[in-house]
Amino acid sequence: MACMNLVALSLLAVFNAEQASRILESLERNLLTPIPLCFVLGIICTRIHGGIKIPKELYYSIAIFLLMSIGFMGGHELAHEYEAHGLSTIWKPALATLFLGCLTPISSYLVLRYVGGLSIADSAGIAAHYGSTSAVTYAVANSFVEQTQHPANSFLPTLVTILECPGIAIALVIGAALSARERAAKAAASGRPAKESKLGEALYEVITGQSIMLMAGLLAIGFVSTMFMDPKGFQPFYEFFQSKGMLFRGVLCIFLLEMGLVAGEKLGDLVKVGPFLVAFGILMPLAHGFLAAYLGHLAGLNLGGCTVFAAIVSSASYIAAPPAVRLTLPEANPTLSITAALAITFPFNIAFGIPIYYEMAKWVGAQ
Amino acid sequence: MQLYPLKLVTVVGESVIMEDIAEEGVRLGATGYTMTEVNGHGSRSARNVASTTGARTMKVEFVVPGDVAVAILTHISHQYFDDYAVIAWLSDVQVVRGQQYVK
Numbered sequence: 001m002a003c004m005n006l007v008a009l010s011l012l013a014v015f016n017a018e019q020a021s022r023i024l025e026s027l028e029r030n031l032l033t034p035i036p037l038c039f040v041l042g043i044i045c046t047r048i049h050g051g052i053k054i055p056k057e058l059y060y061s062i063a064i065f066l067l068m069s070i071g072f073m074g075g076h077e078l079a080h081e082y083e084a085h086g087l088s089t090i091w092k093p094a095l096a097t098l099f100l101g102c103l104t105p106i107s108s109y110l111v112l113r114y115v116g117g118l119s120i121a122d123s124a125g126i127a128a129h130y131g132s133t134s135a136v137t138y139a140v141a142n143s144f145v146e147q148t149q150h151p152a153n154s155f156l157p158t159l160v161t162i163l164e165c166p167g168i169a170i171a172l173v174i175g176a177a178l179s180a181r182e183r184a185a186k187a188a189a190s191g192r193p194a195k196e197s198k199l200g201e202a203l204y205e206v207i208t209g210q211s212i213m214l215m216a217g218l219l220a221i222g223f224v225s226t227m228f229m230d231p232k233g234f235q236p237f238y239e240f241f242q243s244k245g246m247l248f249r250g251v252l253c254i255f256l257l258e259m260g261l262v263a264g265e266k267l268g269d270l271v272k273v274g275p276f277l278v279a280f281g282i283l284m285p286l287a288h289g290f291l292a293a294y295l296g297h298l299a300g301l302n303l304g305g306c307t308v309f310a311a312i313v314s315s316a317s318y319i320a321a322p323p324a325v326r327l328t329l330p331e332a333n334p335t336l337s338i339t340a341a342l343a344i345t346f347p348f349n350i351a352f353g354i355p356i357y358y359e360m361a362k363w364v365g366a367q
Numbered sequence: 368m369q370l371y372p373l374k375l376v377t378v379v380g381e382s383v384i385m386e387d388i389a390e391e392g393v394r395l396g397a398t399g400y401t402m403t404e405v406n407g408h409g410s411r412s413a414r415n416v417a418s419t420t421g422a423r424t425m426k427v428e429f430v431v432p433g434d435v436a437v438a439i440l441t442h443i444s445h446q447y448f449d450d451y452a453v454i455a456w457l458s459d460v461q462v463v464r465g466q467q468y469v470k
Binding site: 322 | 449
């Protein structure tokens with residue numbers, strides 16, 4: 001309750017009373033639903049050393065199902081969109097996505113390096129996480145807008161796929177280029193040859209990693225099968241994968257429970273990362289989210305679409321980015337990036353961010 | 368039964384580099400390796416960054432002649448010790464069919 005009052009006060013400082021009360025209403029509508037509540041249960045359980053344990057294999061299986069489902073439904077809806085409007089409605093949002101995918105790692109890097117004073121490797125490492133996206137945040141945001149009866153444009157999963165790669169690539173290239181000089185100097189000082197760079201290998205692993213292969217692959221499969229398959233034969237696949245279905249929503253709850261358990265563990269690291277990174281993990285997504293809602297609106301996305309678009313642009317990757325950063329920028333401290341992405345931005349987006357993006361989307365005029 | 372004196376190089380570290388280490392060991396003269404997932408805690412457990420990121424701890428073992436063992440340990444210590452959570456050690460072993468482990 002104290003937390004809600006704090007949110008209410010800070011909202012009043014930025015918005016007028018009517019807007020603030022609308023945002024609070026959206027917050028309540030979002031928070032008191034099973035998906036965020038499962039996340040909260042996970043956090044509480046870890047903090048009180050409770051006994052919930054989600055088997056690793058189940059977690060990985062659910063991740064595969066969610067990625068396949070997002071891709072498949074994206075491909076299916078994309079086929080309908082393509083049949084109805086051709087490429088005319090899709091190219092502008094795709095371009096906006098590409099633009100934001102390139103902008104967010106750079107803006108994150110600049111803020112971390114020059115406002116936060118972090119090292120080159122740490123700044124680039126965290127920027128790689130924030131440049132990419134979190135498919136689960138997409139799934140939760142999509143469930144939220146479906147609950148508010150403003151479903152997002154059908155091609156949003158395509159945008160998630162587009163957003164996955166460029167952010168990580170740009171941040172890693174910045175980090176690798178700028179820290180190469182430091183590394184060469186260190187190697188010369190120690191008299192040993194410089195270490196091999198693993199940038200190429202890391203980028204290859206991001207592009208061919210599970211997230212992209214499953215989402216892009218199933219997107220193609222969903223698209224082709226919708227175009228060429230008999231609708232009756234297609235129906236069982238649709239029912240299995242559909243994001244409004246009970247299977248998707250149910251496993252999302254289990255997934256969020258595990259995320260809560262992990263985030264609960266990482267909460268202890270908040271002290272280590274310091275107040276700057278906590279503020280960064282909240283304010284940067286809000287800034288990126290607002291920009292995304294605005295550009296999404298300009299590109300023709302509807303209200304639900306702008307909300308989900310803002311959520312995916314503002315979210316930080318915690319599956320594809322960490323190993324890539326670890327390989328390319330080994331001197332970056334993984335505790336900083338993982339804590340920021342998983343223990344700050346992810347919970348913030350799930351609980352507060354998504355309803356705020358919804359109000360931002362309304363505010364910029366999306367319908 | 369004839370036993371051959373060889374060296375066992377054991378490397379334990381974060382999963383992100385272990386496949387590379389295994390391949391590099393083969394490049395440096397090992398004829399093969401065994402990799403297993405393990406659990407544990409060490410002075411640099413920073414890599415234990417939660418199961419959601421896919422980070423795990425792996426162990427790679429090579430049975431090799433002494434010179435190859437030294438080459439592998441030197442390479443690992445130079446390439447990985449500064450930045451990654453990884454440890455490596457050497458043991459003497461007596462191996463059946465020892466000729467299989469010499470290139």
